[in-house]
Amino acid sequence: MAAILLIEDDPLVRRGLQLALSRHGHDVRTADTGEDGLREFRSAPPGLVVLDLMLPGIDGFEVCRRIRAEGEVPVIMLTARGDDFDVVGGLAAGADDYVVKPAQPTVLDARIRAVLRRSTGTSDGVRVHRDLRVDSTSLTVSLRGEPVMLTPTELRLLLTLSRAPGRVFSRQQLLEEVWELDYLGDSRLVDNCVQRLRVKIEDGSGAPVYVQTVRGFGYRFGPV
Structure with a gap:
């Protein structure tokens, strides 16, 4: 295996x-x-x-x-x-x-x-969001034309969020879709992965553009 x-x-x-x-x-x-x-x-x-x-x-x-x-x-x-x-x-x-x-x-x-x-992804094409390009066929991500190296989990999280811009995902929904945990899992898995992903694709201004927090609910992908 x-x-x-x-x-x-x-x-x-x-x-x-x-x-x-x-x-x-x-x-x-x-x-x-x-x-x-x-x-x-x-x-x-x-x-x-x-x-x-x-x-x-x-x-x-x-x-x-x-x-x-x-x-x-x-x-x-x-x-x-x-x-x-x-x-x-x-x-x-x-x-x-x-x-x-x-x-x-x-x-x-x-x-x-x-x-x-998580490293297999899905084959639904290329999505471009401002400076971020997500190719779910080749499983590659680039920011302003430069490749972004993501772990399989970070990539799967980005693919899941970016497939539905504007949709709010609860932490439990992300645990089920990204980590394949169909029970009440540990939300720290989600929060830490979001933090690592933001370091790689956000500008560090403190106002995330792509992975946005919806307080009290979870996360969504922007810009919307």
Whole structure:
């Protein structure tokens, strides 16, 4: 299914997840430290990284930041806690999704497949909004003629919003359409992804043009 790099320092967890994900059809390489994980990532870039946040040496937050600085490979973080410190910190570092440990292999596999599907998009042509060009056939985005590098999740969010300019999407609707979470999911996934997307396509003036907040409701795509 996918070439996965699993970075996890606990040998029992690492081996268990490697075997389980392999049974689900994934090709899994492993590393037990952040330093080794980055070396593996650079030597043979995977299709997706599963990353434990609490690593010896370089921790998972810094590993995620370095991976994100070097490319758009999707990252799912493993966190021992579901609290704000781990979740918000990991999402702010550039992670696409998270799973709270102990991670059930079937749940992790489902989240992996959902993240990978976000890179497929839909084939409904090119849309131009002021200086922003969104091509959902080639899955490319450009701003003032310059390419914009987006992660699969950021791209899927932009595609979803830009297909219906002016329509207000609640956070739950975006969780269902972008993250494929059909239950009451974590709205922090949406908010952090919106923040990262704005950094890449907005002008930094503090008044977003393309991804607008509708207070009390959610987000919409402009200009309308």
